[in-house]
Amino acid sequence: MFKRSLSLLLSVFILLFIFIPVLPAYADGAVPAKEAEDGTDISDIVILYTSDVHCGFDKGFTLAGLQQVRDYFTSQGDAVILADNGDSIQGGPSGTISKGQIPFDLMNKMGYSVAIPGNHEFDYGADRFLELAGEAEFEYISCNITRSGELVFNPYTIRELGGRKIAFIGITTPTSILSSAPYRFSDESGNVIYDFMQHDQTGQALYDAVQAAADDARKDGADYVVVLAHLGLEEACSPWTYADVIANTNGIDAFLDGHSHDTEQIIMKNKDGSQVPRSACGTALEAVGWCRISADGVISTGLYTWSNDTPADKLMMISNEMENNIAKANASIEEQLLVGIGASPFELTVNDPEAVDAEGLPIRMVRRAETNLGDLCTDALRSRTGADIALLNGGAIRSGIPAGDITYRSILTVAPFSNSLSVIEVRGQQILDALEWGARAVPDETGAFLQVSGLTYEVDSLVDSSCIADEDLGFAGINGERRVRNVLIDGEPIDPEKTYTVAGTDYLLLQQGDGFTMFEGCRILQEGSVIDNQVYIDFISDMPGGIVIDSYADPTGDGRIVILE
Numbered sequence: 151m152f153k154r155s156l157s158l159l160l161s162v163f164i165l166l167f168i169f170i171p172v173l174p175a176y177a178d179g180a181v182p183a184k185e186a187e188d189g190t191d192i193s194d195i196v197i198l199y200t201s202d203v204h205c206g207f208d209k210g211f212t213l214a215g216l217q218q219v220r221d222y223f224t225s226q227g228d229a230v231i232l233a234d235n236g237d238s239i240q241g242g243p244s245g246t247i248s249k250g251q252i253p254f255d256l257m258n259k260m261g262y263s264v265a266i267p268g269n270h271e272f273d274y275g276a277d278r279f280l281e282l283a284g285e286a287e288f289e290y291i292s293c294n295i296t297r298s299g300e301l302v303f304n305p306y307t308i309r310e311l312g313g314r315k316i317a318f319i320g321i322t323t324p325t326s327i328l329s330s331a332p333y334r335f336s337d338e339s340g341n342v343i344y345d346f347m348q349h350d351q352t353g354q355a356l357y358d359a360v361q362a363a364a365d366d367a368r369k370d371g372a373d374y375v376v377v378l379a380h381l382g383l384e385e386a387c388s389p390w391t392y393a394d395v396i397a398n399t400n401g402i403d404a405f406l407d408g409h410s411h412d413t414e415q416i417i418m419k420n421k422d423g424s425q426v427p428r429s430a431c432g433t434a435l436e437a438v439g440w441c442r443i444s445a446d447g448v449i450s451t452g453l454y455t456w457s458n459d460t461p462a463d464k465l466m467m468i469s470n471e472m473e474n475n476i477a478k479a480n481a482s483i484e485e486q487l488l489v490g491i492g493a494s495p496f497e498l499t500v501n502d503p504e505a506v507d508a509e510g511l512p513i514r515m516v517r518r519a520e521t522n523l524g525d526l527c528t529d530a531l532r533s534r535t536g537a538d539i540a541l542l543n544g545g546a547i548r549s550g551i552p553a554g555d556i557t558y559r560s561i562l563t564v565a566p567f568s569n570s571l572s573v574i575e576v577r578g579q580q581i582l583d584a585l586e587w588g589a590r591a592v593p594d595e596t597g598a599f600l601q602v603s604g605l606t607y608e609v610d611s612l613v614d615s616s617c618i619a620d621e622d623l624g625f626a627g628i629n630g631e632r633r634v635r636n637v638l639i640d641g642e643p644i645d646p647e648k649t650y651t652v653a654g655t656d657y658l659l660l661q662q663g664d665g666f667t668m669f670e671g672c673r674i675l676q677e678g679s680v681i682d683n684q685v686y687i688d689f690i691s692d693m694p695g696g697i698v699i700d701s702y703a704d705p706t707g708d709g710r711i712v713i714l715e
Contacts, residue, residue: 192313196228197376197441199431201235201408202268204548205242205253205566206434207476208461211454213260214473215462216438219454220261221470228442229312232261235408236268236322236380239282241548243487243562244479249274252479254282259475262288264307264318267295268380268409269326273567275334276344291320291378293363294347294356302344305363308372312443317367319402321360321379323409324348324390328623328665329545329597342622349621353389357398364401374403374443382410382430386596393418396426404441404449405429410595413437413453413509427451436511457510487559491687492696496703498523498551500544503705517544517595520707523551523564524601526698527682530689532603535573535676537653539604539639541584543664545597546655546682556690556698565683569655573676574669578639579646581605583668585634587625590615592633592713598664601711605644607637608712624665651675655682 198220207213216232223230238257239250250271257265265288271279280302283290293305306319324346327335335344347355364375381392388394392407400422411433420426429451431439437455444450456462463473499521501512516524527547532540549563588600589609616630637644656677657663662670693699701708 192445194228194445195312195314195316195443196223196230197233197316197404197406197443198223198230199233199235199378199406199439199441200238200435201380201406201431201439202411202433203234203238203253204240204270204434205238205245207244207253207256208463208480210435210456210461211438212435212461212463212468212473213256213476214468214470215456215466216260216435217470217472218462218468219438231263231309231311231316233318233378233406234262234265235378235406236266237270237408238265238268240270240273241566243559243566244483246562246566246568247483247486249278250282252482254285256472256475256479258285258287260472263309264289264291264320264378266290266292266320266378266380267303267322269323269329272326272334291318292322293319293359294324295322296345298343299345305359306367306375308367308370312445314373314443315371316443317364317370317372317375319360319363319367319375319377321356321377321381321395322346323380323382323387324356325387325623329663332622333661348623351389351619351621351623353394353398356390357395360395361399361401364399368401374449375401376441377402377405377407379405379407380409381407383407383412383414384410384591384596385594386591386598392428392430396420396428400424402426403443404451406439406441406451411514413455413507413511415452429453432509432511437509453509455509455511487557487562489558491556491558491561492690492693492698493555494551494553494698494702495700496522496698497553497705498526498698498702499705500524500547500550514595516547516601517597517599518592519599519713520601520709520711521547522702522705522707523547525603525707525710526689526702527564527686528601528603530685531571531653531655531682533689534571534680534685535651535653537573537604537651539581539602539650540653541581541605541658542601542654543588543597543658543666544595544599544601545664546657547601556696558687561683561686561690565686567657567682569657569682571653571676571680571682571685572656572659572674573651573653574659575649575673575675576652576669577646578644578648578650580668580672581639581644581650581652582632582634582637582646583625583628584666585637586615586628586632587617587666587668588664589634590617593715596664598666603710605637605639606710606712608635608714609633610635610714612714619665620667622665624662624667626667 244252500516613633620626
């Protein structure tokens with residue numbers, strides 16, 4: 151009993167030691183109360199938000215750490231509310247094994263009040279997500295998702311707390327159908343029946359929907375309007391980035407964003423020239439975002455970051471309700487995840503081996519440049535099939551593998567989508583178009599960036615992309631100079647008229663995922679034979695002693711992709 155009490159005291163002490171320098175301090179331990187005209191007490195409002203957790207509820211801050219942060223603010227007299235910006239129930243083993251149920255149950259137990267769907271909420275199918283949403287003890291909102299022309303969710307919701315009314319508007323990226331694959335949004339006849347306002351490529355339809363929600367919320371008595379968005383800052387998402395929406399709307403007091411896994415804190419002008427803070431909190435609980443509305447009406451936003459390798463709950467020995475819930479969730483799948491696959495003497499990475507961002511966090515590279523893990527995954531796909539080349543979108547490689555033992559958990563974290571291995575027959579010109587489409591955002595990132603095997607290519611980033619998108623944001627052609635050059639297959643220049651065999655996942659080759667429409671109608675040589683993560687497991691297991699060979703030691707790969715800057 152004494153040991154447990156000591157651990158609890160130590161946990162509280164460390165948390166207070168970390169947070170006191172950055173949290174508002176009050177001499178009497180509570181926020182000074184004010185009173186509205188109707189006699190209601192007014193307190194500071196704190197919106198704590200998460201984004202792109204991708205099943206990483208036991209990483210970074212962890213939900214146990216988030217509970218400690220929430221409880222701290224509550225103890226100070228603040229009115230606290232929890233919100234999530236999407237992509238939370240997919241991307242890790244717990245989500246893959248349970249089709250989103252385990253992480254979703256943890257969100258319910260955490261006590262979220264409002265959330266928005268990200269594009270990856272639909273990766274188990276739209277029907278599955280709506281089934282889960284029906285079990286939610288919090289409210290999903292989005293102003294731009296329709297099914298057969300009707301809004302699927304309320305565009306906004308109002309919460310009364312701290313003596314005021316806060317309206318939350320939800321926005322889901324219009325690129326969702328593109329990044330999550332069209333078939334997940336189709337009826338039994340294969341007709342796409344969901345719409346995210348992606349057809350209007352001027353962006354105006356989305357801007358109008360956001361503006362209408364803001365205006366209606368004000369009419370409903372909202373004192374403040376806060377956007378919860380899954381838009382991000384990637385150029386490939388234009389004209390639907392956070393900056394596009396803020397610049398073309400008014401009446402929004404704060405913009406809490408996700409999707410691009412960045413941690414940028416920005417203040418920019420809206421359509422009327424008023425300043426709007428935009429805040430994003432990265433991924434996998436590496437940071438907790440906050441928005442404070444003071445009793446005097448001052449709005450501020452920021453992050454609490456966790457850059458330690460050891461999760462907060464473990465380092466600080468946190469013992470609370472969410473820690474127990476996380477432990478139970480992990481225990482339910484642990485036996486399946488601990489099966490050994492092999493080992494690697496070096497890290498297989500998705501990140502830049504040296505550079506970090508302004509917050510000291512890793513910079514993801516697999517969506518803009520070659521990495522050793524990209525090489526390994528594509529080699530596995532090509533080796534399994536004997537195809538001429540293999541292509542794999544960087545967005546399909548979700549996490550790196552640390553040096554040391556490799557388990558089923560390791561591989562499932564890399565490839566949580568359970569896409570199936572496929573092989574198609576294509577002309578060289580279609581490969582050139584695919585490479586051009588994948589490289590359109592370089593040096594910025596896009597999930598469509600192609601990792602390759604059996605092929606090498608260069609990208610001239612000084613040449614502006616001339617790719618054209620169709621109304622569904624898929625590839626529609628090239629109108630101008632190409633930035634991809636010197637494409638070699640097995641060391642020989644690619645022949646645009648020659649036929650080649652291409653291995654990859656059904657998502658990329660058959661379902662036009664990430665907009666790879668150039669492969670539509672190609673002859674299918676192999677379909678659905680094995681799940682991608684099983685291909686990676688078998689490839690590593692078949693190496694001598696199950697040890698990853700030295701040819702993958704360089705984190706930047708073996709020179710298959712050269713970015714000319």
